[in-house]
Amino acid sequence: MEKALICFAAALAIGLCAIATGWAQSRIGAAGAGTIAERPEMTGTIIIMLAIPETMVILGFVVAAMILYK
């Protein structure tokens, strides 16, 4: 039971962060697509901006790893 709870906690840690990242990226992606349509020279910057919310899922991953491997 304890192991199941630990696994569930790790899954929550990374899962919720992944949902948040996905939501943020969907907003940035939509705005970015509009920007690229008008200013194609911004492509590189938009790709980088799209990668910014991934910090959340990385942090979630770190927490999940710490829960699982403590």
Add this chain to the structure above:
Amino acid sequence: MIARMSKLEIAGPKERLLEVLDVIRELGVFQPEPEVGYFVAAERQGDIHLLIPDQGTMAERLFLENLRRMTCRIIELLPAVETRASLLDPLPLLDTIASVAERHLALCRDLDAQRTARLSEINELARCAALLGAIETLVGDLEPHGSLEFIGVTLRDSQQVERLREGLTRLTGGDFTLSTSIAADGALIGLIATPAAGSRRIRQALNEEQFPELPFPPALRDLPFPERIRLARERIAVADRELAELDLRREIFARRWLPFYRRIDQWLAERLALFSTSSVVHETGMCFVILGWAPSDATAGLARQLNGRFRGEVAVDELQLLEQDLGRVPVALRNPPYLRPFELFTRLLPLPRYSSWDPTPFIGLFFPIFFGMMLGDAGHGLVLVIVALLVMRRRRSGMLTDAARILLVSAGFAVLFGILFGEFFGEAGGHMLPITPLLPERSSAIMPLLMFSMALGVFHVLLGLLIGLITALQRHERRDAAGRIVTICLLLCLAALAASLIAPAPWLRSTPFLVAAGILIPFLFLSGGLLAPLELVKQIGNIVSYARIMAIGLSSALLANVANHLAGLSGDVVLGALAAIVLHAVAIVLGTFAPAIHALRLHFVEFFSKFVEAGGRRFEPLHK
């Protein structure tokens, strides 16, 4: 590196201005500065003002602009044939050129108008011929009798055909024939054959539903049906012949005159550019003054050239660069050949200020290492090395070659880390290599690699803060420098504290670091204000963000392992090999993009925010 710039003042007799500007544009190392306030002391600013062109100069400029309009129009109207380059010097012949260009422009316009008319006629006749062809198919050799009416319409697509058919069925109760045909210009044409009695209603309905009716040209409208077809085809043949003759005339004319007009246009563009440049030139009662910037290593050459060409009539003075000038100094990046391709990434960011740091050397140093650590597979790295070499062999310069050079270096590091991790197209491939991995397997050693990534983050963030500290000290910003020193010390304490908790050792105790951190916190408030702890948390967040090196690396390793596993499941050598190739190709593509984007992000967001100050003005020298 940001090139050192010099602040220059070039002065000489006014009648030499255009020649001086021509030499400056030829050398391409000088950027004029339109604002005099940064260059001239307040007491001198009354004596110097923007150059006001005299009447003769204005007349010349208007004449040249008009001539250029004519030459541009002639070049536009003529077919773009390949011709030799003309070496003509237009200056002594300008009046003759102007009168000839006027005549030639009229001729070109006439030829173009004739051509447009022929093309339009051919299109109209071709549609009409398609319509007549469809009528011919319907009625065969018989002459259509008076009780039958034919209506042609232009249609957009097959959906519109169906809509038309449904509408006609409703209107006539099925007493009609609809056939379609594609005209020579690709337009879809519909032909409605219906009894003459109901044709009026159909025409009215077509008009209401906005189906454009295709009219017969007036010349053909009243002729008997077979005569119409014959005449339309004859007229198309004649118009085609006339068009070919016109095209031949235009081509002969273009081959004869286009090199001449291209040369004149080039000369006019250069001459008018000189006039435009003169709008940033200043004058005193005696002479012209051009103020501006040039790279320090090019200043001596510029002065030598101007002295040599004008025998001392033109003076080049280097002015003292003051602190208030730093915001105006244009920025030119100069990097050694190894680092130059990495300017591709720097260009994604706003240009740094002259007094800041060029981010290129840092990207050139750390990007390949981060990329290599994340990809970390010798096999995938070798494939990317081959791809990069192939691209570099096909193209010698340009953005793609720069990207290939970056890929080559980064893939080299991926091979190196692949050997260290013992991965060659996945961990299974690494086991077959006759080498002992120096680092643990990435798929199992998650925590050690996480700690290693964080340690790398600590180093990288501290390096950024240290460079920021140097900048603050250079600018005598004491408070900012003190804040950075306290932040660096606190981060070091926290890193040591984390290390003492994760790997306890008798020589590494947590208490001294806790005490040190406690002592430093008041200084943090003193140097950075109430928001300073938030800044510290941001720095810690930046360090944790480096965990992505391990996370992306882990996904890269697992993807390669999955590719091997799925290929092994097929149970057939050929199918397995094919599956392995496809799956590893996917792994390589993902393994190239994800590490590249994340390595860049670590630089742009976590590292450069510590010391790179954006807002620089690009150095854009006058050039030919």
